[in-house]
Amino acid sequence: MKTVTKYFLLLIGMVIFAYPFLWMLSGSLKPELEIGGLGLWSPHFTMAAYKNVLTKIPIIRAFLNSCLVSLSVTASVVVFGSMVGYALAKLHFIGRTALYLLILFTMMIPFQITLIPQYVLMVKLGLVDTYLSLIMPTMMSGFSIILFRQFFMSVPQALIDAARLDGCSDLRILFRLIWPLSRPVIITVAILTFMTSWNDVLWPLIVVRNQSLMTMPQLVTIFVIGGQAEAQLGSLLAAATLLALPVIIAYAFFQRYFIESMASTGLKG
Template identity: 35%
Template sequence: MYALLTAIAFLMLFPLFWLIGTAFKSPTEDIFQTPPQLLPAQPTFANFVTVWQANPFAQYMFNSVIVAILTVSINLIFCALAAYPLARLSFPGRDGIFTAIVSTIMIPFQIVMIPLYIFTVQVGLRNTYLGIIFPSLASAFGIFLLRQAFLGVPKEMEEAARMDGCSELGIWWHIMLPAIRPALVTLAIFVFIGAWSDFLWPLIVTQDESLYTLPLGVAKLAGAGSFSLDWRLIAAGSVISIAPILAVFIVLQRYIVPTDTGSGVKG
């Protein structure tokens, strides 16, 4: 069983290995040889230097960082604010509202893309950071995930806070959010990956190259004249684009572990 799982894992990771190996290969090495050679015979950083100097990848990186940070921060706040009353408060129509929100997960983004674009243009958000992050300000999946996490918090913690005179907003901030930290980190990782790797919406809503994110920069690199035939440079640009995603996952994955809800008590 372990041998089978190892073979399946290698098949799934092979394109990534080939991409990284190609990015470090020198011009004299054949990247399409059979059988493929994953490890470069003469590793070089020249491809990365060429891509970085010949294209505004520093600006692309800066734009992606700004978009990802804003998207993750706002999405976590909005989803947590929406999920808390759906999980802990009682009011007429609560279950119907939650069902309607979750139902939107089944709607493909391509269906709402045109209305979103028209609205973005009408309110003057085209070619702006806010226009890029607008569709990701909140998500039905995030509301669902955090609601389920809120439901797992013992009611005794909430009742004790109310007896101490804590407001609903105070309970949400000081008690509930620390108690669901693993769910928040999980959602943050998903939102970050989606915002960082999003290509379609930034392509539609931005015409100013100074606002291009890394996926748009790599696509521009793939079609930029002489670069379009040099897969080493395209691979180097792709590695630059995916490296932050791997780094964020490696740093945060240790927090995706169920913790004692007693950590929600904040002194």
């Protein structure tokens, strides 16, 4: 294939993947009547749609909710996940292999089975409409434990033995010695967890009905299907842009890590 053809095809691909986002951004700034157009520029750009969204739904609050939930979940998955991963890789205790197999097994359970009982559990614990209900069920993940274990296996045992001789506790070894060595895996787990948590809609829709506790994607979903947008395209696109912006900004900075993290999900199969 000629190089020109290659670039041409790649450019077409680029337009297909990037144009819709640019169109969304420009549409959210255009006056209502111009939105349908294919062009991206308009001399009449206005912030009206954003003002409309900001007055109609508490989207700033939802943004903070999402931050709180996703950060808590990510912190928990990284801290607890690395602890379990460390134990599985480096500590010899009864049932270690059994636990490892059990975790592999939990990864194969389709969430269709556990979704309803998990909701029931939240109801029974009286946690519906709380931040805890959004955080707790995803505080740990089998996949990240396995990732940590795999990575920690490659840490030389001699290093740990030496630290033990110096009188270090295992907690100290893990957080002071191994964590600094494990930046790639920590970043991978953190990005994957944060993204999954940030973008999840189904679970928040189920356990949160109080508008002031809703996560950002949930609030936008309800804004769209609940008719509050009153079919104003500009407001819909503005809400979508606001929802996309934080992730796109994060992606712009950590693009390489995002892609590498995702490549590791291939191991899951």
